[in-house]
Amino acid sequence: MEFFLDTANLDEIRQATEMGLVDGVTTNPTLLSREGGDWRSRMQEICDMVKGPVSLEVVGETASQMISEAEDLTSFGDNVVIKVPLTTEGLVATRILYRKGVKTNVTLVFSALQALLAAKAGATYVSPFVGRLDGIANDGMELIREIRTIFDNYDFSTKVLVASIRHPMHVLDSALIGADVATIPYSVISQLASHPLTDKGLAAFKADWDNFTKLN
Ligand code: E4P
Secondary structure (H helix, E strand, C coil), X not given: CEEEEECCCHXXXXXXXXXXXXXXXXXXXXXXXXXCCCHHHHHHHHHHHCXXXXXXXXXXXXHHHHHHHHHHHHHHCCCXXXXXXXXXXXXXXXXXXXXXXXXXXXXXXXXHHHHHHHHHHCCCEEEEEHHHHHCCCCCHHHHHHHHHHHHHHCCCCCXXXXXXXXXXXXXXXXXXXXXXXXXXXXXXXXXXHCCHHHHHHHHHHHHHHHHHXXXX
């Protein structure tokens, strides 16, 4: 399973890259606005820093607005993936971009049927939002199971990109189900690395070594 970092923060991208954990990056208008500053230079820096795909989201409501934004956003680099919302206009835009050979990430997906439509339109990725579904007492991971089954039934090449990840169990379940990608906030990446028995074991090894070397 590929790991994308769900952020527009350059330090987070740098640190996760040093650990070899960044296969790509996803941004959205909220993440970019949280960082402040000039969004164009921020997008450029992210696209330059990251070797893999970088999702940049359109905000227009009509297909033609989305297409003209996509034309601008693709100028930031060859690794740009255009993030398009799952609306009827978004599906039209996805189809046009597919025909032009531009990669898309269809976002704000909350049902398996929406994912099926995105795949038929030619999306490169679909982004089902598991955390937001859990937040309204729906089962986010069940949605991932359904989408995986449908895409496998019909050999769709569209990749399942698990989004809105809140905790390590979302990452573990994504991997067990066979999602193609999980886009993970940096805070959750840090949680994945830590285990109390690792800390305890390390402290014991150090104490034993200190005692042993004192005696010699
Ligand atoms: C990623 O592509 C999505 O925009 C993101 O995971 C949404 O996460 P949120 O529910 O934390 O806003």
